[in-house]
Amino acid sequence: DFGVYPTVSAEDMLDHFAVLKGVTRRSERKEVVKALLHRTNLYNVRKKKLGGYSGGMKQRFGIAQALLGDPKLIIVDEPTAGLDPAERNRFHNLLSEIGEHVVVILSTHIVEDVSDLCTNMAILSSGELLLNTTPREALDLLRGKTWKKLIDKSELAEHEERHDLIMSRLYAGRLQIHVKADARPDASFEPATPTLEDVYFSTLGDGPKPAAQAA
Template identity: 65%
Template sequence: MELTIRNLSKTYANGVRALNGVSLTIPNGMFGLLGPNGAGKSSLDHFASLKGIRDGHERKLAVEALLHQTNLWAARKKNLGGYSGGMRQRFGIAVALLGSPQLIIVDEPTAGLDPTERNRFLDLLSEIGENVVVILSTHIVEDVTELCSNMAIIAGGEVVATGQPAE
């Protein structure tokens, strides 16, 4: 899959123009978007139902697979409120993966994570990026250079550079 964005603009109610005619072509895999700063099993099951996975057996299999993939299986009976920041991030990814999407957008996904959780989460995103388009929106340059094969830099609501992080 490839995502094409043409002339995307966004102006907030207070008049701030966040995006001004942004156009990008984003290939399958991890794509970095750099710019300045400006659960439990039952919860996952509920989201699966909301995303249209109605069959109970199919839903159970999907939830179990995602709990394993996001390394949350051991915490499956724990209340979501007791999850650490990293666990909440991984739970969010599990919810996003329900229904096999072709596009996932994550905004500042490693903010507030300790180094171990950060690495675990980045590994998970990299694994997911092998099959779908993942847009990583962040101000952390290292996250983009470590994970993304392509990127864009946005400043003042406009794309000021595109290419590979090594460039």
């Protein structure tokens, strides 16, 4: 998230930033601002004060601001955090469209953002690069090697000792675990389609993974 001037409209704020970017001719600024507002789907609310914008609208305004001056690279940090599904979809479409012309570096913990938006991905931990590949190739690392099983919470410690546990998630009082193995660990396990979340946890290391509460 980032701050905005709550009493200023999006149109006036972009006009001001355009001046700071060196667009001094009023007619040129007007066309630049108009194009950016259309591109980010904010033209119909261009007169509205930024303080009245939703979180998603503010994010799109931030992209409009970043696009001033025709940059070759844009870095966005956790852009969809806190957005509702409709606004998140709009933002995905916007970033995809921008990515056709500009290099976009996306920093996020939301794995769906990576699978939906990124042609290349990297996993970092404590400043160390652990994985650098494409989402498809990342999934191939675990394809045919990911197995799932529903267990009682009391059984988790035993499975942590016996298996290469990728992750565990709580569902209605029981845990679904994903483990990594070249072959089915035993008849109680079923094949699981690997996700980028599995790749993330598996790449981070062998330590036990805390159960995440299902939404």
